[in-house]
């Protein structure tokens with residue numbers, strides 16, 4: 396059985412890591428059995444979560460490469476067989492989500508406000524003893540801020556970040572429209588990715604104009620709630636529990 400290494404569950408959503416939600420959702424869409432080991436990225440092969448150890452004891456990291464590996468291994472994965480054109484659209488949206496909107500979300504957690512940072516700090520490092528917690532969180536925050544500068548998103552002011560991210564959200568909302576899933580009637584890896592990034596913006600306790608704008612896109616909100624109810628029925632939708 397596949398072993399999935401990821402952060403512990405938090406906030407009533409599958410994971411506070413967008414990519415861990417993505418991969419676990421992909422496994423569930425495709426009904427691939429797995430077991431979870433909770434860990435921190437320090438122990439990950441590329442210093443990032445998630446990663447897996449497969450049935451043959453191969454360690455594979457990066458959700459994109461893990462998905463590719465699983466697709467080769469199980470050729471019948473995902474109920475939907477997309478056309479080449481649909482595939483190219485799905486790839487472009489996946490990149491928008493994972494390589495652009497994701498970073499705007501990271502700004503809200505690590506840089507935007509002190510209160511968001513405190514919530515983030517507890518969610519990630521709360522498993523550590525108090526003295527180690529503060530030091531680890533300080534070192535990590537510096538590391539993530541330098542990643543934000545490296546990506547370029549961290550060189551913009553917050554208003555500029557949110558303006559750009561709003562266009563991402565608008566594009567996603569327009570493309571989803573009234574469809575149940577992004578590519579039609581059945582869930583694909585794009586839905587796993589979209590749910591992973593979006594649920595971590597609109598259903599977690601990180602307050603910002605980005606969250607407000609995402610919540611205002613009703614179809615994106617309903618999409619996330621539907622995905623969670625369908626693929627993580629054991630986790631009641633956070634907004635319904637208030």
Ligand SMILES: N[C@@H](CCC(=O)N[C@@H](CS)C(=O)NCC(=O)O)C(=O)O
Pocket residue numbers: 411412413414415436442443444445456457458459538
């Ligand atoms: N491209 C990677 C991204 C994974 C990633 O960024 N994971 C974050 C958590 S959401 C992480 O572990 N970051 C730790 C770090 O950068 O030090 C994937 O698709 O798996």
